[in-house]
Amino acid sequence: MVSEIFQSSNMLFLMGGFKVTLEIGICSIIFSVILGTIFGIARHLEIPVISTISIIYIDIVRNIPCLLLVLIVRFMTPLPPVISGIAAMSIFTAATMAEVVRGGLNSIPKGQYEAAYSQGMSRFQVLRFIVVPQAYRNIIPPMMSEFTTIIKDSSFVWAVGTEELTGRGMILIGKYSTTGQLFTIFACVALIYFVLNYSLSTLARWEYKRLHANMN
């Protein structure tokens, strides 16, 4: 019956999938933020070679589906399953992160740069001490909402058989056949994603409020 779903072996099974989702999510968040920041800054500062690479990379990756990237990375690289999932998600999201960083940096009025240069600061000093602290305010909230997208899109790796939360949920669904049990499993899986993502987006909202509270 429906209560069968809640026996510990099933819950542990789902939790194993949740663990994989978290692994992919956290690692992808870290890598995509690092990569995205590098590419975003490179584009903003127009550093010769890296800037062109960023433009090409961002323009290509932003226009293809995440699922396609997951398939390509899985099949064309010798990476083990979870790592290829992390690579695919990082590559996909870093492009968006780069645009968020660039947008944030662009939002700082040119006057700030000019004032800083006139004080004799180098380009990197300007970035570090003047621009980034101000841009941070515009970068962090959209970045954090990308975190929830990473967690949700990590479910695409199920298409290549990697058993994360969605995959484990599907396997359980194959085991049980009554309507009540099916709906319960869906509800459990959706609830886990919801709790995780809602917490992340609430954190983002708090951070946004905190950063924008001082403005007026």
Added chain:
Amino acid sequence: MKLSTKKIVSVATLVAIAAFGLFATGCGSSETEKDVKSSADSSGAVIQKIKSNGVLKVGCKVDVPLFGYKNPDTGNIEGFEIDLAKAVTKKIFGDDSKVAFTPVTAKTRGPLLDSGELDMIVATYTINEERKKQYNFTDPYYTDPVGLLVKKADNIQSLKDLDGKTIAVPQGATTRKAVDEAAKKAGISVKFAEFPTYTECKSAIMSGRAAAYAMDQSNLHGYVDDQTVILPDSFAPQEYGIATKKDNAELSDYVNQVLNDMKNSGEMDQLLVKWKLKN
């Protein structure tokens, strides 16, 4: 001005990538033949490389009871194919624990060989002419016909009753072609719905999205429950072989030798009996 240059560069890059893909075709075919010849000469080199890796990388199923199945209670992967892989490992390393299993699905098993992630695949992989062009296979170690799983409540008695219905098949399996041919022979027409994994095929018949789940019978036995039944029809016997990369003929021959030795020594039969695949 800047904007359009950027776009032109991106388009040019895409065109370049596409052109590279087409251009690479010219180099493609001849290079492979050369590789095959050279690996046959370097005897022992491939095995040496595997030994220096310290582990044999094998792709196996984890959702096919009796062949490759992850026991939910112990978390261990066990089955007839697992034992075969262990036997090969023992031959190479003298120790059958030096093997790393990577779960594969019907869809992922081939490409993972190409990318070099796996040394060999032993995952209910059917041998056929089309595949032999792209991978090396050993001689068959098991033969299994395709069967059909249906819901008891649907009252389907045989393949003929599936006229005009949808059949769920896994992506990457030979099942679709096999069922297609059998349907043509029986004079009926069927539609197909392909899913990335076996569990989704099962869900499809349970929800009514498909009328039947077609797959090798040994696989179906793992999914039958009190609401479903396997039809008596069986067709297109599928021969399973161990697959290795196309330019790795040496490994294929080696593994084939191991399998033949097992067949001759009776070890193969013992394993078959152990897993209840033979009486």
Added chain:
Amino acid sequence: MNEIFAEYKWIALFDDLDIFIEGFITTMEVAVCALILSLILGIIFGVAGVLPQKWVRCINRVYVEFFQNTPLVIQAIFLYHALPHLHIMLPVTAIGILGVGIYSGAYMSEIFRSGINAVPKGQMESGLSQGFSYWKTMWYIIIPQAKRMILPALGNQSINIIKNTSVLAMIAGGDMMYVADSWAGSNMYYGPAYLSIGIVYWIVCFLMTKCVKRLESKGEVGQHGF
């Protein structure tokens, strides 16, 4: 690497081009209908998010939070595998449209809601003081100004919709991704298959961006203030 893109594989792809074209047509159908659905839902729930009545705003919150915080994959699989148990058997294209449309509708409604909220409160007050009703003020004064904030974000979402139709590949949906996957699955020619649909997706999204940019310039959207 070269073998993955071998010539005979490309020839086979062009032989089977008609199934790829069918897949492309399905993708476009689902994308266009989902876009329309998400716009409609976005406007309805977006406006609901700014209305003074608290219970209406609550409905907006529930809709947005639920669909923005659960994966599209789960929503699509639920519609496909679970609904039939309630005797609701939708054709798979409809599932694509509903799934992608409702999911994107949540994002659209946030875009509309924040766009409307960005218009200074004074505008609504002036409108009402001139004798316009609430809805007339909305229609003639607020929304045209909100349009400028909204258009770029809408463009972004439309591209996401086109990309998200690929979820149909996981439920045998017959879209471009499914066709490429299934074709590559049967003959292992996954190199040409994935590269071609990657290019097609790219072209469609690229054209979409161009369209939106043109709409933006027509509407004089951009750095201008109100």
